Amino acid sequence: xxxxxxxxxxxxxxxxxxxxxxxxxxxxxxxxxxxxxxxxxxxxxxxxxxxxxxxxxxxxxxxxxxxxxxxxxxxxxxxxxxxxxxxxxxxxxxxxxxxxxxxxxxxxxxxxxxxxxxxxxxxxxxxxxxxxxxxxxxxxxxxxxxxxxxxxxxxxxxxxxxxxxxxxxxxxxxxxxxxxxxxxxxxxxxxxxxxxxxxxxxxxxxxxxxxxxxxxxxxxxx
Amino acid sequence: xxxxxxxxxxxxxxxxxxxxxxxxxxxxxxxxxxxxxxxxxxxxxxxxxxxxxxxxxxxxxxxxxxxxxxxxxxxxxxxxxxxxxxxxxxxxxxxxxxxxxxxxxxxxxxxxxxxxxxxxxxxxxxxxxxxxxxxxxxxxxxxxxxxxxxxxxxxxxxxxxxxxxxxxxxxxxxxxxxxxxxxxxxxxxxxxxxxxxxxxxxxxxxxxxxxxxxxxxxxxxxxxxxxxxxxxxx
Numbered sequence: 001x002x003x004x005x006x007x008x009x010x011x012x013x014x015x016x017x018x019x020x021x022x023x024x025x026x027x028x029x030x031x032x033x034x035x036x037x038x039x040x041x042x043x044x045x046x047x048x049x050x051x052x053x054x055x056x057x058x059x060x061x062x063x064x065x066x067x068x069x070x071x072x073x074x075x076x077x078x079x080x081x082x083x084x085x086x087x088x089x090x091x092x093x094x095x096x097x098x099x100x101x102x103x104x105x106x107x108x109x110x111x112x113x114x115x116x117x118x119x120x121x122x123x124x125x126x127x128x129x130x131x132x133x134x135x136x137x138x139x140x141x142x143x144x145x146x147x148x149x150x151x152x153x154x155x156x157x158x159x160x161x162x163x164x165x166x167x168x169x170x171x172x173x174x175x176x177x178x179x180x181x182x183x184x185x186x187x188x189x190x191x192x193x194x195x196x197x198x199x200x201x202x203x204x205x206x207x208x209x210x211x212x213x214x215x216x217x218x219x220x221x222x
Numbered sequence: 223x224x225x226x227x228x229x230x231x232x233x234x235x236x237x238x239x240x241x242x243x244x245x246x247x248x249x250x251x252x253x254x255x256x257x258x259x260x261x262x263x264x265x266x267x268x269x270x271x272x273x274x275x276x277x278x279x280x281x282x283x284x285x286x287x288x289x290x291x292x293x294x295x296x297x298x299x300x301x302x303x304x305x306x307x308x309x310x311x312x313x314x315x316x317x318x319x320x321x322x323x324x325x326x327x328x329x330x331x332x333x334x335x336x337x338x339x340x341x342x343x344x345x346x347x348x349x350x351x352x353x354x355x356x357x358x359x360x361x362x363x364x365x366x367x368x369x370x371x372x373x374x375x376x377x378x379x380x381x382x383x384x385x386x387x388x389x390x391x392x393x394x395x396x397x398x399x400x401x402x403x404x405x406x407x408x409x410x411x412x413x414x415x416x417x418x419x420x421x422x423x424x425x426x427x428x429x430x431x432x433x434x435x436x437x438x439x440x441x442x443x444x445x446x447x448x449x450x451x452x453x454x455x456x
Contacts, residue, residue, distance in 0.1 A: 148389055152382045156372045165368050166386060169361040170393050173400035180404060201396075212389055219381040 004089035005097040012101030015074075022070065027109050030063035034117045045122050052121035053131065053182035057138075059117070060110055060178075061171050064139060067106040068146040068167070069160055071098060072217070076154050082221055091214035096206075099140075099147045099213070107139035123186075130185040130195070137198040138178040144209035145170050151216035174201060235312050235452045242452075246445035253438035260431030268424045277341040284334040286433040287327045288352075290440055291359060292394075294324035298366075299391035302384035312448075314380035315455070317387060318370055319447040323440050325363035332356055351402040358397055362390045376455060 016023055037055045038048055075081040084094050114135055115128050123131070149167040153159040181194035232238045264282035271278040298320040305313030335353060336346040347353065366386055373379035 148385075152369060152386060153372070158372060162368055162372050165361070166365045169358045169365065169397070170389070172358055173393075173396050176400045176404040197400075208392075212385065216382070216385055219378060219385060222378070 001089055001093055004087070005093050005100075008084070008094060008097035009101045009104070012098060013104060016101070016105040022067075023105055023109065026063050026067040026106050027113060029066055030059050030110055031113065031117065033059040033062060035120065038120070048121045049123060050186075052118060052123045053127075053179040053186070055121070056114055056117050056131065056135075057175050057179040060114070060135060060139060061142060061168070061175060063110060064106055064142040065146060065164060065167055065171075067102070068143075068150040068163060071102050071147055071150045072154055076221070081217070085217060085221060091217060092210040095147065095151075095213035095217065096210040099143050099210070102147070103140050103143040107143055110139060111135040123182075127182055127185050130191045131182050133195060134178045134181045134191075134198060137195060137202050138174045141174050141198070141201050141205050142171060144205040144213075145174075148209060148212045148216055151213050151220055154217070154220040174198070177201065233310055233312055235315070235456050238312055239449060239452050242445040242449050246442045246449070249438040249442035249445070253435045253442055256431050256435035256438060260428050260435050263424060263428035263431060268428050275341075277338060280334050280338045282428050282432045284331060284338060285429055286436045287334065288331040288356065289433055290436045291324060291328035291331050291356065294320055294327060294440060295359060295363070295387075295394065296391060298324060299387040302387040306381060306384040306388070311455075312452075314384060315448050315451045316444065317384060318380070319444045319451055320440075321363055321367050321370075322447065323443045325360060325367065327436070327440070328356060328360040328363055332360065351398075351404075354401045355394075355398045358401070359394065362394070366390070 034055055037051065041047060041051070072081055075084070085091055087094075111132055114131055118128055118131055146163075146167050149163050149170075152166065153163045156162060177194045177198045181191040181198065184194055185191040232241055260282060264279055268279070268282075270276055298317050301313045301320065302317040304310060305317060332353070335356075339348065340346050366383055369386055370379045370383045373382060
């Protein structure tokens with residue numbers, strides 16, 4: 001079971017490494033979206049500082065959703081996914097491994113580049129730790145919830161837009177607690193409550209989402 | 223024992239179809255009568271509110287619609303879960319028949335809320351916790367309907383929708399509390415939906431009559447729609 005999971009993670013990482021432009025596109029999207037806001041709302045530093053956590057989090061939501069379409073699509077198209085479902089490893093483990101690989105490829109770079117955006121928005125340096133920690137806890141939840149939607153919309157026409165409609169409402173708690181933790185820290189309060197709630201969301205979704213993803217994959221491929 | 227047999231007897235779409243027609247007709251009549259009574263009480267009998275004047279009267283529709291919007295999502299998820307677990311055709315049909323009614327009530331609740339908010343709060347829309355979670359509930363309904371509409375294979379559509387409804391119903395409390403905490407975090411209690419604790423009994427009567435009318439309407443509309451779905455598929 002562990003071996004199967006490790007094998008899938010290694011395979012997906014290798015595939016991502018061979019097609020680096022896919023990874024770069026989602027990351028670039030994140031940077032571009034975040035860079036558009038000052039152009040739209042004006043470059044007043046105090047305003048930028050106050051909207052920075054929200055903007056970064058919304059951009060992270062959109063960027064992580066953008067890359068969800070690729071999570072199962074290629075494997076579904078060439079039949080690999082069916083073989084995985086037929087294989088000996090439990091489908092939940094397969095799903096969890098695919099989500100982990102997806103997060104390593106699309107979520108982790110986002111966490112790494114977020115301080116750069118924060119710099120653009122002149123976010124005070126002490127908040128960087130909270131921002132990175134909140135993204136570190138929150139982006140895996142986005143991948144887990146999003147994977148359910150990706151599995152349900154597998155192979156449908158207009159899948160991308162539909163995926164957004166299904167997944168974005170479910171992202172609301174992550175957005176609230178993620179951006180909220182940075183806001184709390186900016187107000188000089190302790191962010192630990194919000195971060196713990198994010199951690200709780202991560203634990204709960206890591207426990208239950210693989211089951212839902214497995215069920216969704218079975219529904220979509222039967 | 224005899225009731226058990228009857229339950230399974232009517233779980234088949236063919237035998238349920240005529241029963242649904244009779245129940246739908248009875249409920250439609252009941253809904254019309256109760257709505258007429260409720261609106262009469264609401265508009266002519268209930269006293270004018272001391273603070274909000276006549277504008278408050280929209281709550282007779284608003285509150286009942288908001289109750290139904292949340293309750294129907296749970297009912298929909300219940301039928302979806304039954305359909306997914308026991309593979310009963312009728313349960314899945316019920317889930318997809320309830321969704322449009324639920325979405326309609328959610329929209330009505332938001333719309334009447336906006337009309338009530340303008341004279342009372344001075345704004346059509348505020349980011350109050352209840353308004354926001356109601357809006358997200360509307361998105362969940364629309365997502366469910368869009369997913370079912372996008373899938374051509376009926377069986378897959380039923381099962382995919384059911385899974386989404388279950389995931390949604392697990393998330394609704396989380397969304398509700400997160401929005402509530404977010405709201406209190408940002409702007410204190412500037413806006414509160416809680417009215418004066420002493421509500422005139424006629425107001426309560428009107429509200430309960432409207433709630434019952436909406437219940438019956440929901441049953442009638444869902445059953446009428448499920449009859450269409452049965453005719454389409456069987």
